[in-house]
Amino acid sequence: MSERYNPHTIEKKWQDRWEATGLYRSKVDWSKPKHYALTMLPYPSGDLHIGHWFAMTPSDARARFMRMRGYNVLFPMGFDAFGLPAEQAAIQRGIHPWRWTYANIERMRGQLRTMGAMFDWEREAISCTPQYYKWTEWFFKKFYEGGLAYRGEALVNWSDALQTVLANEQVIDGKDERLGQPVIQKLMTQWFFRITRYADELLDFSLLDWPEPVRIMQTNWIGRSEGARVTFRTQDGQPLEIFTTRPDTLWGATFMVLAPEHPLVAHLTSPEQAEAVRAYQEATARTTEIERLSEDREKTGVWTGGYAINPVNGERIPVWIADYVMISYGTGAIMAVPAHDERDFAFARKYGLEVRVVIQPQDAEPLDSATMREAYVGPGRMVNSGAFDSNLSNGEKGRKNPAISAVIDHLVREGLGQEAVTYRLRDWLISRQRYWGSPIPVVYDAEGNVHLVPDEELPVELPEDVEFVTGPSPLKTHEPFYNAGNGLRRETDTMDTFMCSSWYWYRYLSPKLDTAPFDPEEAAYWLPVDTYTGGAEHATMHLLYARFFNKAMRDLGMFDEAAKIAAAHGRDVETMFDEPMLQLRNQGQVLGAERVGDFVLCEGYFEGEKLFAQRVEVIDPTEAPSHFGGVMGEIMKRVEKTLFVGPELRLVEVLDDAEIIIPRVEGAANVNQLLHHLDIQRMSKSKGNVVNPDQLVATYGTDAVRAHLMFAFDWQKGGPWDETNVVGVVRWLNDMWDILLTTDFPAQGNPQAERNLERALHQTIDRVTRSLESFSFNTAVAALMALRNELKTAVRANQISHAAFREAASAVLRLMAPITPHIAEELWQRLGWPYSVHAQEWPAYDADKAKEDMVELVIMVNGKPRDKQLVPVDIQQADAEALALASEAVQKVLQGAQPARVVFIPGRKGQEPKVNVVT
RNA sequence: GGGGAAGUGGCGAAAUUGGCAGACGCGCAUGACUUAGGAUCAUGUCUUUUACGAGGUGAGGGUUCGAGUCCCUCCUUCCCCA
Structure with a gap:
């Protein structure tokens, strides 16, 4: 053990060697099965933070693992580089978005390399380059030609003061974040993608191995509801269409409510009500959609003075306007059935409108x-529903409800309405009134007609010589850009950045290709993405857009050529292009820490500066006495019985018999229940709790940081950052280094010790394999650490032969390779095996070798373990039960009586057999 | 407001998905080695009890031979969207 493990000397060396030997170039190879591993690409904000490491290095470990299992793996990386921050930097600091973004990318690329990940950099794609956004524009054109893009009106956040449209995150409490001036809701003509056309197909997850919560969120997001469209009429016969999921309650409609923006409002409003209606409409324009949809909020509304006729019973009912009805949802009008709808009920009670029961529960008090x-x-x-009285409304939705079904048939027959489905999902608004995004390749003539920019003129490039000032996008006022000649005016809105990130994994296939967005030869082999990893916050928008994009591309024939090639290679192309990513896994978030510590009064005696406390009381800091003889303040830190109190961190040692009073704890409290100050929150520069991975790598090395991130958290859950645990991982790597470089072995090993090591090894192979398969990186590392303990004991005791050691070392290094690639490669070389450990096969698991000979039979009484007996691993039921009944502990409980029941639980994989004696 | 997730030692966490709760690691304690220890090694470490034992997975109830895991009610925290 002459040389210590020094990560810094070996990590750079291997990163360079891997790069030079092209270890991570991924090439189409039809002789091998493929695996497309994708992890969400970062926004180039300037610095890679620990969250990127947390997302990417475990994904990398899994990609490496798949490669060692015989897959040809593609694991690319790029940058999602359009977006608001670059433009804000331009305005605030006078740096052009190009320069800001490219400098950040340059820096982050270097940081990404220190991860030691197997990214294939030849496939890098950057969404803000003309080479990339040429194709973003091209997709827009194809969607337009395919009828999937259209112009329509939508409400936007409009700031009069800034003369610009704001993103939701730029609006705080109805005011803009920069000037604090009011923001209003304004209708503007913008571009949309018809994602709603795919609503039903997007509800089908049958091809996807995606987390249940994501599927639920998408389902709710799409929000399919079945019901009917029913045409009411205004008093003078104008049709007024509503959508309802409860046509069975039509007879209970006692009034109607229109969105304040509804076009018929003006028509319905009586002269007496005109002023009130106008005032209400103005107030609504100042209200955000969030506020309008809040159910907590008191419902308000105004009567228009007009009436409508209910088509099923000819009744005349008043028409109101209220902001809880949205113009963009359904038809912007509802029939109000206060007896059977919460919001309508609250509204009716508030304004004294009629409530009429039309559904009577069967097993409860009749409603009044x-x-x-x-x-x-x-x-x-x-009830009260004419010919439909006594029809059963069974609580189901749509056609599954006989009452609804019967009423829909009636409406259709009488020409009063039709069966209909609506969705909460709205079309995707892609227009952004910003500079730093992909241009929309469209020009308008004097009449406002839309003309697509011809393919050979793509991309429409962003002009560089513009000035960035607060307010409207510079494209709007930059004549060389908006003036397209021949009296044509160029579209000055740019595309939502979600557009760029909706197809980037296709660009990775052939990022330099100039004739198409992707190479069909590559697509035929690599698509679809097999494993996609990223943050759960993208559950709805990004992932829904990604699926929509893929389906639209399929229907526009963009995969036809790839499908042909794939079929020629014998692949089943039936559903190959239906979904973009087959498997999805979300990682959690690494947070900064924050919690207020308990505020304590500590009394006792001082020895020097240190207080030995006999009494510690937690109090409300606002009730703190002005003078206090002991130590008082917030617990900033606690190590077992030692408290560090207040900003000066005064030392308090809590004595064993100290009296501890914590109001939130009933009865006697324990020193361990005292809470110390902890900061847990999202990391952000302004809070100064950002963990810098470069610093960590400089201190511990890449392998240790990777392993720590995988070991310290449940990857799918995340948690507050804590560096204290890193030393455990460092010790593990140091130990592996020392153990595997041992040179001193006995000529003959101890057979028993060698068998034990072999068993431990194969159990570890099994555990690591299953852990990596299921993204449980922490248990994979735990298993390897446990094996370290075994190996260490065996080698120290000098009980295993050189041959047995080498067999174990070879497997161990291959198991470590995905997690800690550098040390594994270095030791692999030092032990004399050929380059590279990463090109080796994953160790084969042998169940016979992993098998225990003897196990402990757990003997339980009523489910509580009482006794244990060493038995052969394959013990049969009769023997186990006999052993259990004969056990002293069981005899003692039974007192000679017969057990009521004896349950034998055979020793399944990895588990001891058990017998439960029931009295 | 809507939707989602999660509550297990002093801390990060495991628990093969209904079968010995706390693997693995940190921290801590005691001891060894050392000029030194933020190195290393050994032992211990859920609570309570001298012990035998008893109890224990946010709280309360239920299903089961058996519940951290399934069901119901409640409490708390976090995340996302509009």
């Missing part, structure tokens, strides 16, 4: 419209 205190939404029989 005069006294009911909340809407009834459950099942029951229809």
